Amino acid sequence: MPDKTTLQQLSAAVEANFEEQVRFLADIVRHPSLRGREAPLQDHMYRWFAGRGYAVDRFSIADVRLQEHPKASPMVDVDPAGSFQVVASRRCASPTGRSLILQGHIDVVPEGPAEMWTFPPYGGTVKDGWMYGRGAHDMKSGVSAMCFALEAIRAAGYAPAADVHLQTVTEEESTGNGALATLLRGYRADACLIPEPTGGTITRAHTGTMWFRLRVRGVPVHVAVAQSGSNAIMSAYHLILALQEHTKRLNEAAKTDKWYEGTPDPIKFNPGIIRGGDWASSTPAWCEVDCRLGLLPGQDVATQQRAVEKAVAEAARTDNFLSNNPPEVVWHGFLADGFVQEPGSEAEAVLAEAHRAAFGEEMGARISTAVNDTRFYGLYFGMPALCYGPKGEGAHGFDERTNLEHLKTTTLSIAAFVADWCGLQPLS
Amino acid sequence: MPDKTTLQQLSAAVEANFEEQVRFLADIVRHPSLRGREAPLQDHMYRWFAGRGYAVDRFSIADVRLQEHPKASPMVDVDPAGSFQVVASRRCASPTGRSLILQGHIDVVPEGPAEMWTFPPYGGTVKDGWMYGRGAHDMKSGVSAMCFALEAIRAAGYAPAADVHLQTVTEEESTGNGALATLLRGYRADACLIPEPTGGTITRAHTGTMWFRLRVRGVPVHVAVAQSGSNAIMSAYHLILALQEHTKRLNEAAKTDKWYEGTPDPIKFNPGIIRGGDWASSTPAWCEVDCRLGLLPGQDVATQQRAVEKAVAEAARTDNFLSNNPPEVVWHGFLADGFVQEPGSEAEAVLAEAHRAAFGEEMGARISTAVNDTRFYGLYFGMPALCYGPKGEGAHGFDERTNLEHLKTTTLSIAAFVADWCGLQPLS
Numbered sequence: 001m002p003d004k005t006t007l008q009q010l011s012a013a014v015e016a017n018f019e020e021q022v023r024f025l026a027d028i029v030r031h032p033s034l035r036g037r038e039a040p041l042q043d044h045m046y047r048w049f050a051g052r053g054y055a056v057d058r059f060s061i062a063d064v065r066l067q068e069h070p071k072a073s074p075m076v077d078v079d080p081a082g083s084f085q086v087v088a089s090r091r092c093a094s095p096t097g098r099s100l101i102l103q104g105h106i107d108v109v110p111e112g113p114a115e116m117w118t119f120p121p122y123g124g125t126v127k128d129g130w131m132y133g134r135g136a137h138d139m140k141s142g143v144s145a146m147c148f149a150l151e152a153i154r155a156a157g158y159a160p161a162a163d164v165h166l167q168t169v170t171e172e173e174s175t176g177n178g179a180l181a182t183l184l185r186g187y188r189a190d191a192c193l194i195p196e197p198t199g200g201t202i203t204r205a206h207t208g209t210m211w212f213r214l215r216v217r218g219v220p221v222h223v224a225v226a227q228s229g230s231n232a233i234m235s236a237y238h239l240i241l242a243l244q245e246h247t248k249r250l251n252e253a254a255k256t257d258k259w260y261e262g263t264p265d266p267i268k269f270n271p272g273i274i275r276g277g278d279w280a281s282s283t284p285a286w287c288e289v290d291c292r293l294g295l296l297p298g299q300d301v302a303t304q305q306r307a308v309e310k311a312v313a314e315a316a317r318t319d320n321f322l323s324n325n326p327p328e329v330v331w332h333g334f335l336a337d338g339f340v341q342e343p344g345s346e347a348e349a350v351l352a353e354a355h356r357a358a359f360g361e362e363m364g365a366r367i368s369t370a371v372n373d374t375r376f377y378g379l380y381f382g383m384p385a386l387c388y389g390p391k392g393e394g395a396h397g398f399d400e401r402t403n404l405e406h407l408k409t410t411t412l413s414i415a416a417f418v419a420d421w422c423g424l425q426p427l428s
Numbered sequence: 429m430p431d432k433t434t435l436q437q438l439s440a441a442v443e444a445n446f447e448e449q450v451r452f453l454a455d456i457v458r459h460p461s462l463r464g465r466e467a468p469l470q471d472h473m474y475r476w477f478a479g480r481g482y483a484v485d486r487f488s489i490a491d492v493r494l495q496e497h498p499k500a501s502p503m504v505d506v507d508p509a510g511s512f513q514v515v516a517s518r519r520c521a522s523p524t525g526r527s528l529i530l531q532g533h534i535d536v537v538p539e540g541p542a543e544m545w546t547f548p549p550y551g552g553t554v555k556d557g558w559m560y561g562r563g564a565h566d567m568k569s570g571v572s573a574m575c576f577a578l579e580a581i582r583a584a585g586y587a588p589a590a591d592v593h594l595q596t597v598t599e600e601e602s603t604g605n606g607a608l609a610t611l612l613r614g615y616r617a618d619a620c621l622i623p624e625p626t627g628g629t630i631t632r633a634h635t636g637t638m639w640f641r642l643r644v645r646g647v648p649v650h651v652a653v654a655q656s657g658s659n660a661i662m663s664a665y666h667l668i669l670a671l672q673e674h675t676k677r678l679n680e681a682a683k684t685d686k687w688y689e690g691t692p693d694p695i696k697f698n699p700g701i702i703r704g705g706d707w708a709s710s711t712p713a714w715c716e717v718d719c720r721l722g723l724l725p726g727q728d729v730a731t732q733q734r735a736v737e738k739a740v741a742e743a744a745r746t747d748n749f750l751s752n753n754p755p756e757v758v759w760h761g762f763l764a765d766g767f768v769q770e771p772g773s774e775a776e777a778v779l780a781e782a783h784r785a786a787f788g789e790e791m792g793a794r795i796s797t798a799v800n801d802t803r804f805y806g807l808y809f810g811m812p813a814l815c816y817g818p819k820g821e822g823a824h825g826f827d828e829r830t831n832l833e834h835l836k837t838t839t840l841s842i843a844a845f846v847a848d849w850c851g852l853q854p855l856s
Contacts, residue, residue, distance in 0.1 A: 173709065209709065211709075219544070219825070233668075233702050234668070272709060273706065277701040277702060278700075280701060281537065282540075282824040285541070285544065370709075
C-alpha cells in the first residue's frame with residue numbers, strides 16, 4: 001500500500017480530475033461502439049493517449065496471426081481487418097517495480113429498442129450521481145478508471161516505476177479476439193488488471209461461453225399438417241427446448257463443482273436472436289437462432305461443442321421437419337474457456353490492500369456466470385489476471401448505468417494498486 | 429358452347445399464339461413483383477395492353493377511397509400510393525352479350541433462400557413441359573391465360589359482343605385491396621372470372637384469412653431464471669402454442685360446416701415470420717411473429733379477431749415475461765371473409781361447358797383452405813365470381829412451376845367461355 005501521504009496525493013488528484021473523467025466517460029459513451037463499428041472510438045482513444053505522451057500502437061486483428069492460435073474464436077459477419085486494438089505504453093527508463101497491463105474493452109452490445117430507455121442509450125446522461133448509457137457500466141466506466149488512475153499518478157507528480165500498457169480492445173462481447181490480438185502482438189507484463197464493473201470485488205472464477213447458430217432450413221411438409229409443427233420456426237423451437245433440457249443436465253453436474261457448487265444453475269443457456277420465414281402465409285422454410293451456452297472452468301470447449309451437436313442431432317430425429325432436413329450448428333463466435341484466478345497471488349494481495357485503502361473495507365470475491373478477457377492472460381500466457389472494477393447496473397439491459405461516486409473511489413483504488421505494484425518514481 | 433367451327437378456330441389461334449404466350453409468361457415471371465415492388469410489372473402490363481388497342485386505366489390504391497370501405501384491410505409496411513392497378517377495357521359499340529371482368533393478381537410472395545431452388549426463382553426456365561419460377565403458377569400463368577384467350581378471339585377474327593375488362597391487380601397475397609380498388613374505381617360486369625391456378629376446377633368455397641403480428645416487448649426478468657423461459661423469444665413461442673390450441677378448437681367446430689365438413693382441419697394457423705433479439709448473450713427484450721389464421725365462410729371477421737386477442741391475453745397471464753409485459757396483437761394485413769360461389773349460376777354453367785369443350789371432361793369443384801379475390805365480386809358487389817384456371821405446383825414453395833400443356837388448354841377453355849358468355853361479333 002502506498003504510504004498515507006502518497007495516497008492522499010492520489011486521492012486529491014483523482015478528485016481534482018474527476019470532472020474531466022466524467023466528461024471523458026460521457027464522450028466515449030456517446031460513441032456507439034457496437035461490434036464492427038468500434039473503429040471511430042479506437043481512433044478517439046488513439047488521439048487521447050497520443051495527446052498525453054503515450055507511445056501508441058494501433059493495429060487490427062488482421063495484423064496478427066490470430067487464426068493460428070488454438071484459442072482464437074471464429075469471427076462471422078465481421079471483418080477482422082476493421083477491428084482495431086489500441087495499446088498505449090509508458091515505458092520506464094530504469095524500472096524497479098513490476099510491469100502491468102491494464103485492459104478494457106470498448107465494444108458494447110446492441111441497445112435494443114431505444115424507446116425502452118429512460119435516457120438516450122448513447123447520451124451519457126448524468127442524473128442523481130449515475131451516468132446512463134449503453135456501455136456506461138460495461139465497461140467504459142472501467143476504461144475511464146484505468147485511464148484516470150494513470151492521470152492521477154501523473155498529476156500527483158509521479159510515474160510508475162515499471163512499464164505500463166493501457167489497452168483498449170474490441171470483441172470482448174463476442175469472441176475475445178481483441179485481447180488475444182494484443183497478446184499475439186507481443187504485449188506482456190507481470191500482471192494484468194481488467195477493470196470490468198465488478199462492484200469492487202475480484203472475479204474469482206468465470207464460466208466459459210460458446211456461441212452457436214442453429215440453422216434450420218429445408219422443404220416443409222405439406223401445409224395439411226402445418227399445425228402439427230412442421231415448419232422451420234416450430235422446429236427451431238423444438239431444438240431450443242432440447243437445449244434447455246441439455247442445460248438442465250449440465251447444471252445437475254455443476255452441483256459438485258468446486259467453485260460453482262453454491263451457484264444455482266451456473267450454466268446459462270440463452271436463445272438470444274431469432275429470425276425466420278419470409279411471409280405470413282407461407283410455411284417458413286428457414287429459421288436461425290443465435291444461442292449462447294456457458295461451461296465451467298476446466299471443462300473442455302471441444303467436448304462441450306460435441307455435446308451440443310449431439311443434443312441437437314438427437315432432437316432433430318424426433319421432429320417431422322428436421323428428420324428430413326437435418327439442422328446445422330454453426331460456431332460463429334465465442335469458444336471461450338472458463339477461468340479461475342486462484343487465490344494467493346501476490347498481485348491479488350496488492351489489489352486487496354489498495355481496495356482497503358480506497359474503500360476502507362475488505363475486497364470481496366465473486367463467482368461469475370459470464371465470461372471476461374482475463375482467461376487469455378491467466379490461462380494461456382501465465383500472468384496473474386485480476387478482474388476488478390466499478391459498480392453499476394443493467395449490463396446488456398435498458399437504462400444501463402454506472403455509479404459515479406463508486407467510480408471515483410475505484411479510480412483511486414486502481415491508482416493505489418499501480419503505485420504499489422509498479423512502484424512510483426518522481427515524474428522526470 | 430361456341431359451335432364446333434368457332435371452337436376449332438379458337439383452338440388453332442391459341443396453338444398459333446402459344447409460343448408467344450410462353451414468352452409473355454416468362455417475361456412477367458422475370459419481373460420480381462414482390463409486395464411493394466409490383467409497379468414495374470404493372471408498367472409492363474400497361475404497355476402491353478395499350479400496344480394491343482385496349483383502353484387502359486392505371487391507378488394506385490391511393491386514388492380510390494379505400495379505407496372508407498368496410499372490407500378494406502390495413503396496409504402496414506407498404507405505401508398504397510405505390511401499389512398500381514391496371515384495367516384494360518375493350519368496350520363493345522353494340523353489345524348483345526354479357527359483360528365480363530377477367531382479373532389476375534401479379535403480386536408474388538417472397539421466394540425464400542434462392543439456393544433452395546433448382547432453377548433461378550425469377551428465371552422463367554422451361555424444362556420438360558413446365559415453366560419454373562416464383563409466380564409462374566400463382567398466378568402469372570392465369571394472367572397469361574386470360575390475356576391470350578382474348579388474343580385468340582381476336583386472331584380468330586372475332587371481338588366479344590360485350591364489354592370485357594382485363595384487370596391485373598396487386599395485394600392479393602396480403603390484403604385483397606388491389607381487387608377492391610378496381611371495384612371502388614367503378615368497374616363492374618355481369619360476371620367475373622379469376623384464373624387462379626385451380627388445375628381446371630372451380631373453387632366452390634374458400635376460407636377467409638386474417639393476418640396479425642404478435643408483438644412481445646418488455647423488460648425480461650432476471651437472467652437467473654432465464655432458463656425457465658422468461659425471455660421474449662420463449663414467450664412468443666408460448667403465444668404460438670396457445671394459438672395452435674385455439675386453432676384446434678376452431679377446427680373442432682368446423683367439423684359440422686356445410687362446405688368444410690369433409691376437409692380435415694380446414695382452419696390453418698401459420699406462424700410465418702419471426703424476428704427477435706439483438707445479441708446472443710443478451711436476454712431478448714422483444715420478439716415479433718407474423719401469423720396467418722383462417723376462418724370459415726359465414727364467420728364474422730371481427731368476432732374471430734376478438735377470439736384471437738382473447739386467446740393471446742389468456743396465454744399471457746400464465747407466462748413470467750408476458751404477465752409483466754402484455755403482448756400486442758397488431759392487425760397488419762388480410763381481414764378477409766371466406767366465400768362460397770353457390771352452385772347453379774348461369775356463369776358457372778357456361779364455364780363448365782367451355783371446360784368440357786376444351787378438356788373433354790367434366791369440370792370438378794374444389795374446396796379451398798386459402799383465400800382468393802373472388803369474395804369482393806361475389807360477396808360485396810353481387811356478381812357471380814368464378815375462380816378457375818391452369819395447373820401447377822409449389823405455390824409459395826420452392827421450384828414453383830406451371831404445366832404448359834395444361835395452360836394451353838386452359839387458355840382455350842377461357843376463350844370458349846368468353847365466346848359463349850359475351851358472345852362474338854366479327855372483328856370490325
